[in-house]
């Protein structure tokens with residue numbers, strides 16, 4: 295397939311050169327003078343098993359890895375428009391805290407911006423602390439975190455070193471059949487975005503960037519073999535079919551976008567079960583096919599000039615479990631005194647549960663010519679991305695009068711958009727304030743609260759993040 299593909303591409307490029315009508319639309323002037331360069335890099339971040347326990351993240355505590363099913367990776371893309379160099383990297387772990395991202399950036403001088411996100415993998419090592427031997431002990435191995443940081447730097451350097459001129463084409467495709475929404479109201483963010491970066495001469499892809507919105511947790515809570523879940527199979531499928539490196543990004547996963555409970559059948563039509571490698575690999579394969587559909591409809595886009603804006607913000611740490619986890623050292627995060635200001639707060643060593651403290655994190659906005667990319671440091675609900683917050687609120691809602699947050703995509707004025715979740719941090723769920731539902735009476739006449747709030751920093755998170763994004767965009771005007 296790969297060999298045929300390349301000779302085809304060379305043929306079509308020569309057809310383009312002699313101007314035959316059905317040749318692919320790589321505009322000649324761009325082909326000759328593309329100022330945009332791109333390079334791809336990758337490094338293995340699979341932990342070594344044997345010496346000390348490796349706690350697996352995403353579900354319960356004390357899930358110790360017993361083997362490796364497929365290798366975990368750091369994948370990177372470096373874009374350069376001649377004036378600005380920007381790195382986009384993603385790792386196969388559940389989350390990567392902001393302080394670790396700052397460490398990585400410190401080792402990458404010369405970049406206008408470095409994005410480090412995670413796939414939110416639920417079948418990899420604990421990199422946050424919540425999944426240790428018991429609830430009172432962190433599951434993080436600091437040496438492993440350092441290893442991941444250095445592998446990220448390596449992958450970015452590799453991408454930088456291999457950069458070459460490219461022509462970008464972007465396409466999207468909808469895949470509602472590949473998503474289950476585990477929480478009412480049922481709103482899916484089912485748009486996959488695929489960006490291919492083509493060699494201007496031959497027209498062959500030098501690499502792909504794929505963004506999808508789903509929890510990589512198909513293998514469930516019993517699996518003890520380290521895996522990328524469906525991400526590795528999807529990346530390998532595309533690598534096989536298109537013949538180039540692939541950087542995979544996780545977008546909107548809140549509210550709850552998951553592969554669990556999604557009906558997936560084998561090629562022979564046999565239904566495949568959650569918790570199995572068969573379903574996980576088949577899901578990755580189908581996701582690869584969805585990306586191919588997006589690529590087949592892709593159009594040439596302008597990705598220059600490259601611009602990045604980001605802002606440090608503060609989120610009140612109102613979740614009592616997280617406050618306690620920080621107090622006993624399970625969550626290793628610096629504390630700040632909440633001063634009712636999303637942009638300013640004073641560091642504090644205190645861990646008193648009485649004092650209202652806050653977390654420091656970051657929001658970002660990338661503007662690549664026609665493409666805008668929102669960078670969200672956690673698991674945002676689709677309602678906030680797509681401006682579909684429930685209105686009027688359910689009678690059981692705790693904050694029925696809370697203003698509706700400004701939608702993320704509504705801030706985007708350009709023709710193309712993308713969202714990266716778990717971007718430069720993992721602060722948990724970002725829930726529309728008027729859908730916050732922790733105390734009885736519960737929404738939708740339910741007997742118990744839906745899952746979500748327990749893994750959110752607090753009800754002020756969504757209003758602050760959406761406000762900060764809106765102001766970041768307005769700042770450009």
Ligand SMILES: [Zn+2]
Nearest residue numbers: 414509547673
């Ligand atoms: Zn999650």
